[in-house]
Amino acid sequence: MRRLGWYAGSAVILLVAAVPVLWILSLSLKSPATVTDKRLWPSDPTLANYRSIAGSALFTHALLNSVGIGLITTVLAVVLATPAAYALTRLQFRGKALVLPLTLAIAVFPPVAIVGPLFDLWRALRLYDTWPGLVIPYLSFSVPLAMWTLAAAFRGVPWEMAEAAQADGATPWQSFRRVVLPLARPGMITAAILVFFFAWNDFVFAISLTSSDRSRTVPAALAFFPGDAQFAQPVGSIAAAAVVVTVPVLVAALVFQRRLVAGLTAGVVTR
Amino acid sequence: MTEAPPQPPRTRRKRRPRAGRRTAWLLTAPAVVVMLAVGAYPVGYAIWLSLQRYDLRFPSQRGFVGLGNYAAVLGARVFWTDLGATAVITAIAVTAELVLGFAIALTLRRGLAGRRAVHAALLLPYGIITVVAAFAWQYAATPDLSFLSGRAWLGERWSSFAVVIATEVWKTTPLAALLLLAGLAAVPEELMDTAKMDGATAWQRFRRVMLPGIRPVLLVVLLYRTLDSVRVFDTVFIQTNGANGTETVSLLAYDQLAGRLNLGLGSAVSVLLFLLSAAIALGFVWVFRADLRELYRPRPVEPDEPDPEDVW
Numbered sequence: 001m002r003r004l005g006w007y008a009g010s011a012v013i014l015l016v017a018a019v020p021v022l023w024i025l026s027l028s029l030k031s032p033a034t035v036t037d038k039r040l041w042p043s044d045p046t047l048a049n050y051r052s053i054a055g056s057a058l059f060t061h062a063l064l065n066s067v068g069i070g071l072i073t074t075v076l077a078v079v080l081a082t083p084a085a086y087a088l089t090r091l092q093f094r095g096k097a098l099v100l101p102l103t104l105a106i107a108v109f110p111p112v113a114i115v116g117p118l119f120d121l122w123r124a125l126r127l128y129d130t131w132p133g134l135v136i137p138y139l140s141f142s143v144p145l146a147m148w149t150l151a152a153a154f155r156g157v158p159w160e161m162a163e164a165a166q167a168d169g170a171t172p173w174q175s176f177r178r179v180v181l182p183l184a185r186p187g188m189i190t191a192a193i194l195v196f197f198f199a200w201n202d203f204v205f206a207i208s209l210t211s212s213d214r215s216r217t218v219p220a221a222l223a224f225f226p227g228d229a230q231f232a233q234p235v236g237s238i239a240a241a242a243v244v245v246t247v248p249v250l251v252a253a254l255v256f257q258r259r260l261v262a263g264l265t266a267g268v269v270t271r
Numbered sequence: 272m273t274e275a276p277p278q279p280p281r282t283r284r285k286r287r288p289r290a291g292r293r294t295a296w297l298l299t300a301p302a303v304v305v306m307l308a309v310g311a312y313p314v315g316y317a318i319w320l321s322l323q324r325y326d327l328r329f330p331s332q333r334g335f336v337g338l339g340n341y342a343a344v345l346g347a348r349v350f351w352t353d354l355g356a357t358a359v360i361t362a363i364a365v366t367a368e369l370v371l372g373f374a375i376a377l378t379l380r381r382g383l384a385g386r387r388a389v390h391a392a393l394l395l396p397y398g399i400i401t402v403v404a405a406f407a408w409q410y411a412a413t414p415d416l417s418f419l420s421g422r423a424w425l426g427e428r429w430s431s432f433a434v435v436i437a438t439e440v441w442k443t444t445p446l447a448a449l450l451l452l453a454g455l456a457a458v459p460e461e462l463m464d465t466a467k468m469d470g471a472t473a474w475q476r477f478r479r480v481m482l483p484g485i486r487p488v489l490l491v492v493l494l495y496r497t498l499d500s501v502r503v504f505d506t507v508f509i510q511t512n513g514a515n516g517t518e519t520v521s522l523l524a525y526d527q528l529a530g531r532l533n534l535g536l537g538s539a540v541s542v543l544l545f546l547l548s549a550a551i552a553l554g555f556v557w558v559f560r561a562d563l564r565e566l567y568r569p570r571p572v573e574p575d576e577p578d579p580e581d582v583w
Contacts, residue, residue, distance in 0.1 A: 006378060006381055009374075009375075009378040010378065010379075010386070010388075010389045013375055013378070013389055013392060013393070014388065014389060014392045016441070017392040017393060017395045017396055017441075017445065018392060018395060020396075020404070020407040020408060020411060020441065021395055021396075021399065021407065023407055023410065023411055024403065024406070024407045024410070027410060027416065035416070036415045036416060038415075038416070038417065080301050080302045080305055081302055083297075083298035083299070083301070083302070084298060084299045084301070084302035084303070086298060087294075087295040087296075087298040087299045088299065091291055091292075091294070091295040091298075092291075092292075092295075093291070093292040093295035093296060093299075094292065095296070096295070096299075099299060099303060102303065102306060102307075102311070103306065104552070105549070105552075106306050106310035106311065108498050108548050108549070108552050109310070109314060109545050109548060109549075110501070110502035110521060110541070110544050110545060110548055111502070111504075112502065112504060112521045112524045112525055112528075112541055112544065113314060113317055113524075113541035113542065113544055113545040114310075114313035114314060114316075114317055114541070115524070115525065115528050115529070115537075115541070116317055116320055116524075116528040116534045116537050116538045116541060117313045117314075117316035117317045117320055117534075117538070118313055119528060119529070119534070120316075120320065120534055121313070121316070136309050137309065137313075139305055139309050140306065140309040140310035140313070143302055143305055143306055143309075144306065144310075147302060172294075197398070200400060201400045201401060203400075203401060203402055203504065203505040203508070204504055204505070204521075204525070207508075207529070208525065208528070208529050218400075219400055219401075219402040219505075222402050222403070222406070223402060223508070223509060235410065235416060238406055239406070239410075242403040242406055242407070245400060245403065246398070246399050246400070246403055249398045249399070249400070250394075250395065250398045250399070252398075253394040253395075253397065253398035254391055254394065257390065257391060257394060260394070261390070261394075261449055261453075264446065264449060264450065265449060265450055265452075265453030265454075
């Protein structure tokens with residue numbers, strides 16, 4: 001009886017999680033003639049929508065921008081956050097008590113609160129509609145996020161090993177690089193994936209601080225996809241583009257499944 | 272000459288922490304400087320802009336107006352309507368996410384064969400970008416495109432809210448479920464069994480054993496999801512763009528800033544939203560006396576501690 005209930009519950013979870021995704025996939029495979037047939041299974045599957053977005057500079061540029069801006073943000077955030085998270089978990093110093101509230105305060109502010117000033121500043125500094133113009137605001141969220149995740153990872157490192165290495169004559173730097181970093185690497189990968197997700201997902205900054213395919217990322221490009229006919233949204237093309245931006249992220253999420261869940265929950269479970 | 276053995280160790284002991292302190296700051300400074308420059312500075316600049324009459328379409332009229340913009344925003348009916356819409360979305364979405372997330376976590380706790388597949392499925396909504404999720408649910412709610420029903424869900428107010436909230440709940444319940452599942456794993460099974468043997472009812476076991484055990488996780492989920500819902504933007508922008516009374520405070524700020532180019536008024540709305548978020552966060556910490564520093568403390572290593580990755 002219990003067993004049956006578990007399977008029923010799991011089936012419902014699977015179904016609810018998957019159906020909207022399958023619906024987008026189905027729409028992306030339909031031709032304009034069948035897009036309104038309301039069938040989940042496309043009667044006449046076609047790759048025309050995919051061909052059309054692959055040939056559209058608007059979409060290919062957006063994809064390139066998303067990947068480039070996401071990767072730069074990820075590298076910078078992890079490089080900045082790793083030493084800070086190490087110091088916060090491992091060392092005592094004056095002012096430490098101020099760093100955490102600052103990190104939290106920045107992590108909780110609504111993005112739209114800095115859209116106005118950034119819009120104004122970026123026009124003056126000529127950063128409007130450029131890659132750095134998005135990377136910089138992304139750092140405001142990703143550095144605290146990475147610090148959070150990495151601090152959780154460093155908390156789990158067995159420090160006796162680093163101390164043993166130092167007792168054997170290693171310098172603090174050597175013990176950090178040879179012993180601590182390898183142990184913390186899974187946490188760093190988790191932090192990197194989460195930061196990349198964040199940058200890949202952002203919408204507010206992407207629509208406010210860009211104006212052309214020079215730096216517009218995929219979420220913004222999707223929102224401003226021009227319709228074939230006036231007043232009609234190009235449903236097939238949007239669906240195909242949505243599938244293209246979803247697949248790599250889902251593959252990453254599934255490949256790093258355990259690590260991702262461990263990272264997402266590590267900061268939460270204190271004991 | 273008498274020997275003074277304590278001398279050298281003392282200087283060393285004194286010097287060490289100081290050197291350590293300097294290293295600590297050298298390690299922390301880059302991140303702190305960047306956070307101040309890209310986070311705190313724009314917030315300060317937003318506050319500065321909110322005190323000015325500053326409309327990019329009439330730049331010559333720029334001038335200091337004190338709290339004038341705030342008076343204008345707080346005196347405008349639209350602000351309160353949008354605040355109400357934000358509150359509706361937040362209250363319903365966060366409640367639904369907690370209840371459903373807890374139900375899913377309890378289901379998965381008694382995991383049988385195939386739970387890997389369910390875990391993977393939970394990452395599906397989480398891995399999808401919000402804009403795509405918004406389109407998926409918008410199409411599901413559009414009569415011509417939907418396999419669901421012929422109703423124009425986005426045509427009127429409360430059904431529009433229903434679609435927006437469903438999207439938010441679908442997208443973020445999995446994260447709540449995974450966090451709560453991790454929290455449940457920290458509740459010792461023996462404690463539950465002992466309580467059962469002592470004759471505690473299911474409700475008592477839930478109240479007295481399970482709830483205290485997952486309290487910290489519950490708080491994090493509640494705080495995180497509330498703050499996220501209060502600034503809801505992507506879903507509403509895509510699905511209704513504020514039509515049918517579904518405009519949120521974030522959307523109002525965006526509309527003033529990017530649509531009307533009124534940086535003064537728009538910044539005032541943003542700062543109010545920021546103050547609201549800060550008040551919620553501080554309220555949580557104060558009411559629940561949550562000690563967030565706990566998260567940065569080194570964890571004592573226990574030999575029989577389960578590998579966090581084995582939790583599921």
